[in-house]
Amino acid sequence: MKEFIRDFHKRVAEIDKYFELVDRIEQLGAFSANSIIFPSGEYTVDSDIQKILKSHCYLLLYNLIESSIRNGITAIHDAILIDELTYRDLSPKMKKIWTLNDLSKSFRDTYIKKETIANNLQDAIRSVLENEVVTLDPTNIPISGNLDAKTIKELIDMYGFYGNLGVPAKEIDDILNFVVKIRCDLAHGNVSFCDASNKIIWNQSNSNANNNEKVFRYLIDDKENVVKYLTHMLQNIDNYIDNKGYKLSV
DSSP states (O other): OOHHHHHHHHHHHHHHHHHHHHHHHHTTOTTOOOEEEETTEEEEOOHHHHHHHHHHHHHHHHHHHHHHHHHHHHHHHHHHHHTTOBGGGBOHHHHHHIIIIIIGGGGOOTTOOHHHHHHHHHHHHHHHHTTOBOOOOGGGSSOSSOOOHHHHHHHHHHHTOOOOOSSOHHHHHHHHHHHHHHHHHHHTTSSOHHHHTTTEESOGGGOOOOTTSOOOEEHHHHHHHHHHHHHHHHHHHHHHHHTTTTBOOO
């Protein structure tokens, strides 16, 4: 098992532990006056605590999504380095990635000196002509805390690690976009942790929502679908690496 998949399973196990804790607290009831007994005494669980814990669940899910995709793509970069491939050896998609992410960064700074641009171009040309082994900088992976459905699809297309993703496209797109929205709202202070989860139900079996109440998400379902989706995606990346999809076909 490759390290990026092992890391994914480790993170999923961590999330499972947290979700188990929140599940126990959810079982106390939405407006419960029940207490949890700690060595220091009793602590009353109220609905605000439950809401805060549910909002944190979405932060954990976003962390899982971003770390898994970043680690999977980094594993592709590492495989290219291990295989000691040069620019000439790369597939057209990987050549474009090298150009976009590693070469074109020299031109992104408005205030960059012409001499610096010339030097960077010379280095790039020399690297190609002298068949230097390609090194792709993982910091140039276009992931910046806003990894929504559209961005993930663009990454899949950019590298070409296609395959079955386990969850219908419309369903997983809605989930991914909701997860990143909550993540950004909380990170930027747009909403409180209580308000962020006002319309989130833990799972369908214990839902008390009436027909007139709009429920945006069922958290347990979202978590299971995210894990399924990422499991399939990382398997696609694993197959891509095993089949050397980053290499020029001969």
